[in-house]
Amino acid sequence: NAGVTQTPKFRVLKTGQSMTLLCAQDMNHEYMYWYRQDPGMGLRLIHYSVGEGTTAKGEVPDGYNVSRLKKQNFLLGLESAAPSQTSVYFCASRRGLTGVVFGPGTRLTVL
């Protein structure tokens, strides 16, 4: 039982480049989330999913797209990276009222 895993752990992009962050969970959780956390700030919700094949916008969705083709995977895409997207990205999942389980995070730097 690996919990929530994220790949990659670190990434450096140039402005305008694209990339996809992968989140995988093996706990059969229905809900999955993508958050970003900027230095000294709380987590902000980017997008979330309440089940396979469904996604919804969170608090700060602009510049990001997501897909949940399989229940265990939640992908976060940046089509054209900007320096303002430099942040630590956390994926999380939960089932019902259980506590949210977080991944270890992906540190992204956009130059």
Next chain:
Amino acid sequence: KNQVEQSPQSLIILEGKNCTLQCNYTVSPFSNLRWYKQDTGRGPVSLTIMTFSENTKSNGRYTATLDADTKQSSLHITASQLSDSASYICVVSEASNYQLIWGAGTKLIIKP
């Protein structure tokens, strides 16, 4: 607007001392409230989760309380240890959707 406010923003205490962190929220309708511990550079880890009918819940040296009438929660840490140094985040779940409303966190530093 649904909000979660935490106080203090930061706190420094000596090892072995107790401390209490506060969380006030305006989230409605309320589903549950969670406290997380986040070590620097790591993802948050759940400490407690409380629903409307629960007043207190403990997890080792951590005890969380909830007053749903006044919409306040506290996290009490007993006999602090150096490993308690972290950010503690209060999160409230709204009952009408699947989103979680996050507080900005309290940064706790334990000094030897």
